[in-house]
Amino acid sequence: MTGKFELDCSYCGHRHDASYLEVRCERCDGPLIVNTDLSPLKAGSTSGQDLRDSALPGMWAYFPLLPIADRSAVVSLGEGNTPLTRAGRLAQDLGIHTLYLKDETRNPTGSFKDRMLAVGVARACELGKKTIAVQSSGNVAAAAAAYAAKAGLQAKIFVPRTAPEEKLVQVLMYGADLFRIDHDSPTDIFDLLRWACDEFGWYLVSTAALFNPFTLEGAKTIAYEIAEQLGFDLPEWMIVPVGGGGNIGSLWRGFNDLQALGLVTRLPRMVGVQAAGCAPIVEAIRLGRTAREALTCRWPTIDTVAGAIADDVVFDAHIALPAVRESHGTAVAVPDTDSLAMERLLASTEGIFVEPASATTLAALKQLLDQGEVTRQDRVCCVLTGLGFKDMTSARKLVPPIETVPLDREAIAARVRGQ
Numbered sequence: 357m358t359g360k361f362e363l364d365c366s367y368c369g370h371r372h373d374a375s376y377l378e379v380r381c382e383r384c385d386g387p388l389i390v391n392t393d394l395s396p397l398k399a400g401s402t403s404g405q406d407l408r409d410s411a412l413p414g415m416w417a418y419f420p421l422l423p424i425a426d427r428s429a430v431v432s433l434g435e436g437n438t439p440l441t442r443a444g445r446l447a448q449d450l451g452i453h454t455l456y457l458k459d460e461t462r463n464p465t466g467s468f469k470d471r472m473l474a475v476g477v478a479r480a481c482e483l484g485k486k487t488i489a490v491q492s493s494g495n496v497a498a499a500a501a502a503y504a505a506k507a508g509l510q511a512k513i514f515v516p517r518t519a520p521e522e523k524l525v526q527v528l529m530y531g532a533d534l535f536r537i538d539h540d541s542p543t544d545i546f547d548l549l550r551w552a553c554d555e556f557g558w559y560l561v562s563t564a565a566l567f568n569p570f571t572l573e574g575a576k577t578i579a580y581e582i583a584e585q586l587g588f589d590l591p592e593w594m595i596v597p598v599g600g601g602g603n604i605g606s607l608w609r610g611f612n613d614l615q616a617l618g619l620v621t622r623l624p625r626m627v628g629v630q631a632a633g634c635a636p637i638v639e640a641i642r643l644g645r646t647a648r649e650a651l652t653c654r655w656p657t658i659d660t661v662a663g664a665i666a667d668d669v670v671f672d673a674h675i676a677l678p679a680v681r682e683s684h685g686t687a688v689a690v691p692d693t694d695s696l697a698m699e700r701l702l703a704s705t706e707g708i709f710v711e712p713a714s715a716t717t718l719a720a721l722k723q724l725l726d727q728g729e730v731t732r733q734d735r736v737c738c739v740l741t742g743l744g745f746k747d748m749t750s751a752r753k754l755v756p757p758i759e760t761v762p763l764d765r766e767a768i769a770a771r772v773r774g775q
């Protein structure tokens with residue numbers, strides 16, 4: 357390897373060097389995967405300290421493992437370095453001994469997508485692009501708009517009509533150009549956006565590796581952090597919400613990097629969670645579909661409040677399916693009612709307010725515990741991907757109506773005594 361990375365085709369294995377600018381394989385049109393050169397790190401890497409470049413902030417401390425060559429292209433809002441919380445009260449409620457929560461809501465715009473867009477926007481800067489574009493249900497939109505603002509780039513944001521208004525206000529505050537499309541299917545909106553990128557010369561900073569192989573490298577840093585936070589002793593299970601599949605695929609690839617570096621010996625089993633009303637990866641695993649087959653299978657009707665993972669196609673099946681299969685994990689579909697109950701339970705026991713897509717992980721954990729698939733003694737880590745403030749419409753339905761009480765001692769006393 358001559359540069360910091362190469363681009364490997366995930367279908368035919370054909371290798372492209374770092375200067376290759378297309379997003380698909382030149383031979384078979386397959387999706388590309390960044391193949392990072394780990395050899396400079398292998399030399400003395402026994403403690404994990406060599407992974408870090410402490411001169412760079414947050415997630416960018418893993419610069420040696422990220423596919424950006426030019427340090428001056430780094431764009432940071434302080435993403436990464438999120439807490440790994442040991443959930444005591446919630447674990448007790450669920451009947452499990454050790455439950456960790458990787459709290460990605462603490463990223464600058466409130467979701468793990470900040471890690472991906474930080475890399476995507478840095479790559480755009482490296483390439484000298486002036487305008488970036490994304491398709492998103494909201495989290496990618498907010499992150500793209502914020503990082504573009506920081507880097508001084510224009511951002512064109514395409515969202516489905518169902519995107520929560522809180523997320524759209526956030527996008528507009530960051531000064532992006534918003535296109536709310538009168539349609540639900542991410543696949544169709546993607547097609548429209550790809551046309552617009554060709555037509556107007558915008559740089560597509562998709563978090564689907566299928567359309568941009570660089571962004572998901574940012575999400576691998578979640579795996580590096582979890583490993584460091586647990587002293588390189590990984591849990592038995594990782595439970596991750598799945599939309600397009602980039603997150604679960606990135607985590608698995610990140611853990612594999614650490615194994616290749618000799619820093620971990622045992623890898624976790626990966627659980628991909630979707631809402632029952634949009635569960636194409638669950639179906640793909642159940643039916644034994646290949647990545648190519650999964651790409652052609654669109655979920656017919658999206659019906660879930662977990663908008664952040666309501667992708668009707670597993671765009672990154674080429675990395676998401678191997679994550680589940682190679683790790684001997686599983687894919688789980690959960691009803692919205694269970695996820696919403698967990699959203700409230702998590703907030704009221706651990707003080708962490710997430711959006712419904714994140715709460716699916718806890719609903720899945722409960723299901724797996726009930727089925728005996730996960731045992732009480734297993735150590736489990738759930739990834740909480742997005743902040744609850746991003747979807748107040750769902751949250752409002754989970755709490756009682758807010759009533760006004762008079763400025764009056766008797767009224768307060770009556771309320772306290774339940775009269």
Ligand SMILES: [Zn+2]
Binds near residue numbers: 366381382383385386
């Ligand atoms: Zn190929």
